[in-house]
Amino acid sequence: DTAVSQTPKYLVTQMGNDKSIKCEQNLGHDTMYWYKQDSKKFLKIMFSYNNKELIINETVPNRFSPKSPDKAHLNLHINSLELGDSAVYFCASSQAAAGNGYTFGSGTRLTVV
């Protein structure tokens, strides 16, 4: 069983489209995250949710809207996609904030053309 699963793995879409990435964790963790990894491999936090509540929104354009229907799911919806949104997006989860290691999903490679 995959601990943190995100779909789709690859996403190619045109500028201006709206798309969603889904994430689910079966670890019983209370905190979930979205990270963006750019072409230089820099990983930057986008959002952090603890028990379905938004804790961190790290200066992300409001075209990005996370939704957490329950503790096990954190989805990411992106409106009006731009070329600069092309990156790999990682979902992760942890228990008790970041006091323990994170478990990462395998990533969604988003390409905006």
Next chain:
Amino acid sequence: SQQGEEDPQALSIQEGENATMNCSYKTSINNLQWYRQNSGRGLVHLILIRSNEREKHSGRLRVTLDTSKKSSSLLITASRAADTASYFCATDTNDYKLSFGAGTTVTVRA
């Protein structure tokens, strides 16, 4: 800006050799963690060292932490081809996020 900076950016070693990479950070931390990322994959948690610890071992991995210098090192002993990956340090400042460094790309030659 990145909290952690890794050094070197890239490292190429022969199988069986040791690999050492360093991480420096800027602010006080709760703990520091190291992750591995194989090409095209997600990050895998390797080891966590708390701010009151100085050294930690896990299999062929040895991590040190010097909070006075705000630095950490990761040593991989007796490297194998399967150790080829990018290695990231990440700092936890107890605020519901980890801040990652830019990573060290390690290539182990057979």
